[in-house]
Ligand code: HEC
């Protein structure tokens with residue numbers, strides 16, 4: 208491991224705050240030997256964000272009961288979605304709809320609609336929680352990225368239904384779902400930008416695949432998005448997705464104060480606690496020591512409430528490069544020239560942020576493209592399946608041992624899957640879905656890895 212960390216540092220352009228002292232030119236001046244002892248520097252901790260409680264309450268009310276999302280689909284049509292894939296109605300229509308599109312169960316009766324949807328009786332609206340709330344060990348958790356959703360299928364089905372039901376479906380740009388839970392949201396946002404701007408330079412609109420980072424890590428960091436391209440205080444770019452689902456920019460501009468309050472609410476979210484057998488305190492202590500020696504060089508140290516986000520060059524972390532490479536200078540320039548980017552100036556980062564690992568047990572699968580089902584496999588690259596199918600989101604489907612999701616491992620991607628099953632298997636050989644890189648846990652012994660896992664359960 209010593210050699211590996213040394214190699215990382217040698218390469219490092221990574222502005223690892225606190226974990227390493229850098230010269231003015233950003234060149235690391237700490238040698239690898241030193242960083243292997245606990246490299247903590249309390250000076251690297253940032254003061255926790257002070258949340259405006261009244262604003263956060265208003266944001267909560269707006270997110271759950273306010274006019275988020277435009278009129279997406281008539282209620283009657285939503286309830287008849289099953290006609291796209293079945294000839295007789297399923298016995299439990301709401302459950303069949305949740306199952307097909309990977310929507311989570313709502314926390315309230317919600318008029319029979321899944322999480323992330325709401326209705327005034329005649330129309331159905333969709334909001335942030337369709338992607339930003341997911342079922343974790345059998346519970347719907349606000350702020351956990353929905354790791355099952357297939358929005359491409361949903362949009363396609365809405366279009367077919369619109370023909371027979373005679374309503375005008377929203378006209379979202381192409382939304383590519385690489386596998387359940389990972390879609391090209393950034394690519395979709397860029398296509399939306401191109402609807403109003405025609406820049407004199409080429410712009411990529413296929414940016415790999417992304418899953419939604421856990422909202423409860425927002426208060427831990429200074430940059431958002433998996434590549435750290437956005438400033439933490441950004442609120443407009445997070446609103447932009449709504450354009451795809453029947454909301455106009457004028458409506459969003461009018462509701463800007465509400466969205467600022469919504470963001471304040473997000474800062475109050477806490478990670479859910481590990482709901483299984485508590486790890487032994489000895490294992491946790493050993494794991495913590497290892498983590499401080501080998502991981503806080505990049506990841507947040509739990510002695511800091513908040514730290515500068517650490518963007519690790521894609522070559523150093525080695526995970527699938529697509530998302531980072533394709534969101535480059537031109538794409539950033541396009542976004543920065545829209546109303547959405549005007550306040551939230553993005554920058555091309557060339558890497559991925561080392562995420563805060565608070566509540567990491569609840570945000571499986573792992574990496575920015577959800578390509579690795581368990582933390583154990585994040586820390587042991589030999590255990591990463593090439594083709595897999597997530598079994599489900601119930602408590603029994605959670606892999607307590609390996610910390611993550613139980614999966615069925617396949618030897619190949621199915622040929623000719625049905626439309627509904629197309630995204631069910633995660634195929635890591637596809638562009639943007641690679642599961643390589645982040646070999647930083649490979650040199651741990653199995654016992655050390657188990658200790659690190661024990662520690663991570665407590666975050
Ligand atoms: C269609 C799915 C989808 C919808 C709808 C959606 N998001 Fe997201 N969101 C994502 C994905 C995916 C990312 C990560 C993109 C990336 O970094 O590559 C993200 C990132 C974010 C982040 C940054 C998280 C971080 O820690 O880096 C915030 C904050 C956020 N979204 C808020 C919102 C809000 C508020 C709404 C509703 C107004 C919303 N999102 C609607 C999918 C969605």
Ligand code: HEC
Pocket residue numbers: 215221433498501502503504505506519523524526527559560561562564567570572573574575576582585586645647648659
């Ligand atoms: C050189 C920097 C670096 C080091 C050292 C490092 N990591 Fe990471 N880690 C990252 C980056 C960057 C990512 C995000 C990669 C991506 O999404 O493509 C990441 C992702 C992860 C994830 C997945 C998180 C998620 O929500 O998807 C886990 C778990 C993790 N690291 C644990 C560890 C542990 C444990 C160690 C120490 C044994 C460690 N890392 C060492 C940079 C590092």
